[in-house]
Amino acid sequence: MKSSATEKDLKDVIHEAKLRLLKMHSESGVGHIGGNLSSLDLLMYLHHKVLNSDDVFVLSKGHSAGALYATLWSLGRLTDEDLQKFHKDGTKLAGHPPPNWIPEIRFATGSLGHGLSLSAGVALGKKLKNEAGRVFCLLSDGELDEGSNWEALIFSAHHRLEKLTIIVDNNGFQGFGPIREVADLGSLSEKFNTFGFHTEEVDGHNLEDIARAFSIETPGPRAVIAHTIKGHGVSFMENRMEWHYLPMTEAQYRQAIEEISKA
Amino acid sequence: MRNVLCNTLVEHSADKRFVFLTGDLGYKALEPLQDIMGQRFINAGVAEQNMVSVAAGLASTGLIPWVYSIAPFVYARPFEQIRNDVCMHNLPVRLVGNGGGYAYGVMGGTHHALEDYGAMLGFLNMHAFIPAFADDVPVIIKKLFDFKRPAYLRLGLSEKPKDFPLPTYAPWRRLLRGNGPTMLIVGPLAGGILGALADLSESVRPDIWVLTELPISSNDIPADFIDDLRGSRHLFVIEEHVAQGGIGQMIARCLLMMGETPSKFTHRCALGYVSGLYGSQKFHRKECGLDAESIIEALKGIA
Numbered sequence: 001m002k003s004s005a006t007e008k009d010l011k012d013v014i015h016e017a018k019l020r021l022l023k024m025h026s027e028s029g030v031g032h033i034g035g036n037l038s039s040l041d042l043l044m045y046l047h048h049k050v051l052n053s054d055d056v057f058v059l060s061k062g063h064s065a066g067a068l069y070a071t072l073w074s075l076g077r078l079t080d081e082d083l084q085k086f087h088k089d090g091t092k093l094a095g096h097p098p099p100n101w102i103p104e105i106r107f108a109t110g111s112l113g114h115g116l117s118l119s120a121g122v123a124l125g126k127k128l129k130n131e132a133g134r135v136f137c138l139l140s141d142g143e144l145d146e147g148s149n150w151e152a153l154i155f156s157a158h159h160r161l162e163k164l165t166i167i168v169d170n171n172g173f174q175g176f177g178p179i180r181e182v183a184d185l186g187s188l189s190e191k192f193n194t195f196g197f198h199t200e201e202v203d204g205h206n207l208e209d210i211a212r213a214f215s216i217e218t219p220g221p222r223a224v225i226a227h228t229i230k231g232h233g234v235s236f237m238e239n240r241m242e243w244h245y246l247p248m249t250e251a252q253y254r255q256a257i258e259e260i261s262k263a
Numbered sequence: 264m265r266n267v268l269c270n271t272l273v274e275h276s277a278d279k280r281f282v283f284l285t286g287d288l289g290y291k292a293l294e295p296l297q298d299i300m301g302q303r304f305i306n307a308g309v310a311e312q313n314m315v316s317v318a319a320g321l322a323s324t325g326l327i328p329w330v331y332s333i334a335p336f337v338y339a340r341p342f343e344q345i346r347n348d349v350c351m352h353n354l355p356v357r358l359v360g361n362g363g364g365y366a367y368g369v370m371g372g373t374h375h376a377l378e379d380y381g382a383m384l385g386f387l388n389m390h391a392f393i394p395a396f397a398d399d400v401p402v403i404i405k406k407l408f409d410f411k412r413p414a415y416l417r418l419g420l421s422e423k424p425k426d427f428p429l430p431t432y433a434p435w436r437r438l439l440r441g442n443g444p445t446m447l448i449v450g451p452l453a454g455g456i457l458g459a460l461a462d463l464s465e466s467v468r469p470d471i472w473v474l475t476e477l478p479i480s481s482n483d484i485p486a487d488f489i490d491d492l493r494g495s496r497h498l499f500v501i502e503e504h505v506a507q508g509g510i511g512q513m514i515a516r517c518l519l520m521m522g523e524t525p526s527k528f529t530h531r532c533a534l535g536y537v538s539g540l541y542g543s544q545k546f547h548r549k550e551c552g553l554d555a556e557s558i559i560e561a562l563k564g565i566a
Contacts, residue, residue: 099351106323108351111343117313118348121320121328128282128303129324148344151313159305 003048003075007207013074014044018233018260020083021070026253028087030095034243036067038171038204038228039138043071045210046136046167054133056106056122060115061140061169062096063244069093072104113146115139116166120152123161123221134163142174145183150195156221157196164221165214166197169204171230173241192223204228233260264418264451265361267400269296272329274401275408276300282321286311286332288361293331315341318356319348327355327408333367334360334376338383338415349413350386356413358383363393363417363450364503364533365547372541376417377533381508383415384478390414391477395453397421399475402432419503420544422454424461434476435485441468443562444497444529445488448473449510452503452553459555460562467562469499474510481517489523497527497565503553506532529561 005013018040025033039061051057059068069086072078078093085091092098096110107118119137126133143149156164174182185191192199198218202209204226213224230244231237234256248256269292275281276299283296284305297304307314311332318328330337337360338345349356360376367374380391390412392403400418407414423429430436438457446469448456453473460468470491492498498518500511511530518524537550548554552561 100353107319108347111347113312114316114344114348117316117344118320118323120313121317121322122324123320124305124317125321125324125326128321128326131324148310148312148316151308151310152316155307155310155313155317158308 002051005048007211010044010048010207013048014041015260015263017044017070017074019257020073021066022248022253022256022260024070024083024086025066026248027084029247030087031243031245031247032063032066032095033248034173034230034237034240035061035140035169035171036064037232037234037237038230039064039169040067040070041205041207041232042138042167042169042210042226042228043067044074045207047071047075049211050214051136052133054131056119056133056135057104058106058115058119058122058135058137059097059109060119060137061112061143062109064138064169065093065095065097068097068105077102077104112140112143113148116149116152117155119164119166120156120159120161123156123164124159126163127159127161134165136165136167138167138169141168141170141172141179141185141188144168144185144188145174153192153195153197161221162219165224166221167224167226169228170225171228172239173230173244175244177241188225192225197221197223199223199225201225201227205232233263235259264394264397264400264421265292267397268359268404268418269293271401271404272296273299275404278327278408280325280327281408282326282328284314284318284328284330286314286336288332311336311340312344315344315356315358316348319344319352319354322349322354322356323352327357329357329359331359331361333374334362334379334417335374338376338379342382345383345413346386350388353388353412355411357407358415359418360415361418363419365544366419368543368547369541372536377503377535378505378508379417380415380477381504384508386413388412391417393417393450393475393477395448395451395473395475396423396429398423398429399432403475417450419451422451422458424454424458427457427461434474434483435488436473437470437487437491438473439468439471441470442466443469443495444499444527444565445470445491445495445525446472446499446501447510447514449502449504452501452548455555456501456558459559463559463562469562470495477510477513479510479513479517481521484517484521492523492525496525497529498525499529501531501553501558503533503548505535506530531558
């Protein structure tokens with residue numbers, strides 16, 4: 001899956017993907033752009049610099065499907081024509097990733113709290129079959145309200161699933177308020193460490209920092225808590241809960257493009 | 264049936280695709296399987312949602328996971344995990360629910376499985392297997408190792424009358440001939456009813472059919488069953504499952520679509536908790552009119 005982009009090139013590739021993501025959401029008139037912008041850097045780094053052909057990626061926060069589609073577009077796995085059909089009748093590119101389509105989308109997700117257990121199953125399968133490859137699962141922080149995640153953390157640590165890495169897009173917002181006001185998660189590092197994960201905290205928009213976290217070898221499962229900004233890169237979207245839902249007006253789209261282009 | 268399940272799975276343990284997961288249940292029953300499976304026997308703890316999604320993940324790597332628990336804990340607790348992770352992806356996960364219907368008796372309603380196959384069959388790709396006799400279990404298990412779709416296996420307590428010669432396994436089997444109604448039974452209830460009805464006079468005695476694989480379509484219904492029904496004009500369905508989503512509704516739809524409409528339809532099914540009191544499986548069956556004695560009374564009333 002990896003691309004040949006150098007670290008410097010990758011910044012340009014991400015820049016392009018971000019513009020394409022905004023265009024796709026604008027053309028389709030759909031929301032969820034805030035959480036897509038918070039996870040795009042992580043998805044791009046993972047897909048361009050980390051994932052090998054034996055590795056599996058699971059997008060547990062299925063509402064970031066747009067960012068995943070834009071990432072796969074940047075790798076040439078999806079075409080412009082594919083993206084133009086995003087959210088339209090007769091598309092494969094639904095608002096959440098579809099089942100039974102391309103290998104890069106291993107599982108349909110969208111209902112939260114499923115991806116980590118699915119990833120644990122894949123990691124255990126590889127272990128039992130003595131197969132090569134690692135498993136990476138991207139979760140949202142709000143998603144951690146779901147109890148099934150904590151079942152999966154116990155299971156993954158107990159079975160020492162060292163091929164498993166979970167990444168939390170820690171943008172601090174959930175569906176109807178800031179996390180600290182809805183269901184405060186406290187210190188995720190402390191929680192994951194206590195559950196038996198090796199935990200790293202990174203700036204989820206800093207490629208050098210992300211690279212550092214993924215380069216560390218750990219004896220058991222690994223958690224990367226990526227501090228991110230909802231609506232990253234667009235001033236009127238940053239840290240605003242409503243951009244979980246709102247479609248952009250034409251004027252907002254033009255402003256967003258202008259801000260990203262100047263960044 | 265649980266012991267037969269264990270013994271049969273032991274025989275399949277050399278199949279490297281086979282992984283067994285239990286939701287922390289199987290004490291004094293599954294130890295032989297645990298011993299022989301080694302690391303492919305996984306006690307996933309009391310965490311059924313995770314267990315089912317893990318099974319889906321395992322199946323996506325080419326393995327065949329069998330997931331075991333008391334029936335409601337394997338189909339009701341992880342309902343969405345079965346729907347999204349197993350069924351939407353059409354993965355060959357086998358869900359084994361021990362204690363179909365009222366089998367857990369006085370343990371109470373939380374342990375009963377009265378809507379299991381109806382609920383499961385609402386999902387894409389799902390199939391249900393409901394052995395009526397212990398002898399059915401090894402045949403079904405063998406079938407499930409080659410079956411490419413999700414499956415739910417409902418186990419109960421076999422009640423086959425001693426020395427009754429079972430016909431070769433098939434999803435539809437005629438067990439007894441008679442001149443009464445055409446009776447279709449799902450699950451182990453068939454054994455007790457068969458034992459009680461075999462001695463009835465042929466004029467009252469029904470044709471007894473047992474059905475073990477769901478869903479059904481019009482094409483699956485054997486011509487002999489239709490012939491029996493055309494003769495009796497009375498369909499009598501018995502199942503330890505609520506009416507909603509049960510075989511009574513399924514077969515009524517099939518027959519209507521086929522233009523085969525018997526003039527009389529009797530449906531004996533689970534009615535929940537009729538008196539609000541709890542007891543053995545026998546107690547609950549009696550309250551619902553599912554016991555052999557109540558069925559005989561009904562047949563005499565018809566005659």
